[in-house]
Amino acid sequence: MNSATHATPRDERVLNKLMFVKLMPLLIAAYVLSFLDRTNIALAKHHLDVDLGISAAAYGLGAGLFFLTYALSEIPSNLIMHKVGARFWIARIMVTWGLISAAMAFVQGETSFYVLRLLLGIAEAGLFPGVMLYLTYWFNREQRARATGYFLLGVCFANIIGGPVGAALMRMDGLLGWHGWQWMFLLEGLPAVAFAWVVWCKLPDRPSSATWLSAEEALGIEQRIARETEEGAGAGGHSLKQCLNKQILLAIFVYFCHQITVYTVIFFLPGIISRYGEMSTMSVGLLTSLPWIAAALGAVWLPRYATTPRRARQMLVAGLLTMALGLGIAAVSGPVFSLMGFCLSAVMFFVVQSIIFLYPASRLKGVALAGGLGFVNACGLLGGFVGPSVMGAIEMSTGDAVNGLKVMALVLVVAALAALRLRQGQEPVRSQIAPGGVERAV
Template identity: 80%
Template structure:
């Protein structure tokens, strides 16, 4: 299927600021909506945790393992998925990802015990693999480095919105308990999984593979965007940036280490916060869902307000380090305080979740290009996402062993401090080439 161009080819190209605004308006709502559906489907088991234990005998340790198994197959499939997207185009591949993950997520309604729970979580990881690094790659086709952190921040709003609406929505769906003989958690999995299948058609119809395929850009505008981005990638990656070996450098591994620690934090909070809040007192499922959404409102505020300031390498590094330390401080408060201050601590930590994540991906993108960029972004995300396996798995064992999930939060706070120290040594590829005075003089275009 070919998207037909409807822009007058003779029209005068719009300026860069106007083009960036048009791109944001045309692309970001689609990508954010896809990520909302993605996160609803990968994390809705957090609300079903208690019911899975009661109905199927899935213990806290088994739940933690199942929550984490998603990330094993997800991580293993990231690089090949991104390389395929580089070949076949974003429109087809993202639509394919959405169809398969939606069907498998809906199939979670038919879980019978630990074995089927593990199998479906593993399959969900394979199905959804490639969405996040695929979008990170896709954004390099449209945005320069000064706008990309902001674009990533907006994309990550999908996680925030999913967790803001996911708790109350999941709680409401679980109130269908008993309808047609199904349990509430079965309705939740089914009714949150199928929308991804239908939205895949919207992606197929509306998402252009790159500027030259966008019907709302003139040929001159598309050429201007693609030529400018190619020059920027050449500047940062140098002569060796096309080689997959460029993914195996100290700076890439340093970015992976920081991202790994970040992902341990985010997914531990996602999968265990509802259970922690549930122990604050006598709360209904809906009340737990509403309170769970508060830290994600803070995360949305951070994602919208802060990444736009990461316009120079120095400023980006400072924001990255401060963000990691803020996350650590928030979890420290949460692990030591009473219910009210504890929830405020989670909110403080969440404020920086996606500020940090939007900046981390600037580093590999500034050093790679071509197939190496596609594979490198998948490699960074897959290695980092192993933290999504380690965090929930270890937290489940700590909770079952000590009876207190907050002990795990203290350990994660220390890990984040170490990550902040490591982040001090991160450098973007073009830092060694751009004069300091010029770098400080750059300003955000959008």
């Protein structure tokens, strides 16, 4: 029940600012913990090989297996969240992934490594598409790319602090007879369990359950969102069959290519940097954080400008081409320019991702929106399986993971060409005059 009372309802600009302040810190913190637990195996890669005999190919497969079960569980997870509410479901997700991530400390070899990565994918499934769905309850289309960009700061912060924090925890090597990587998994997994209680206490399901909004303000927000959704999705937007719409399938393809690249960088960047010369684990961790600082700047600065369908599409295509250019530079340059290339590519990581999800959200509503966002994320995240697996195979066959960056750059160019065809909701398609004077859509 809303306890906030105001003589007159606050205007939309003030309410948007209030919603950002009240919601985004909680969501960003949850995503920080999510990515720490999902990707901390990157720092442990060498140690898992030395201590347990897990090869580069086995590591790449294990890193990618997470995304198989994650993808399979996305749609049912989002449909459950639509039914039971964000507060309960996000808290549940955090408890289960935190416990399983901590259990990575007990890995004994390839089999247990694979099993725990599969279980982690099931446990964490639904967080990202769940938040994408949750944002549609609060922010209109003009503000949603900005909100998504802020949420994706969680990935940046996790990768900025993940290297130094993980390296510091791994210095506990030998304490109580444990390896440093065991302490890292345990002590980075348990905070997610604790933070689940904060989410349970502080995150409102919808505007109507936010104590910091008046009943009139909450109703106004929900009515504005419902009106925009109805106008964009049209009469057919309720059906799950709409997830097979050509535009949504095209968005999935672009997202798939994007995720191949992002997760390749996440899982292999520390290993690539470690080949620049003799460096400590802490030095590698600090250098690994630099591209993610660039990604954070891009996520904060650029998505706010994607306020019209045309501008969003232009930014999406430019972002994909910039990512390709950056990886191309990283693939052919020495250490300094290679790291600069990674930073250039990373600037656009989450600008691209925040814009991609505008497309399915503009065409679906209700249960179809919940299932559709899960479907888009599930299919796209299969790139998180393909990317590390391919990079691991390339490293094994050529002896150098850098060779895989050229393949990723080419994939991004193809994605940019595909993105030129994307359209939001009821956005009119560009027309041209065909031979004979007949106008046709293109």
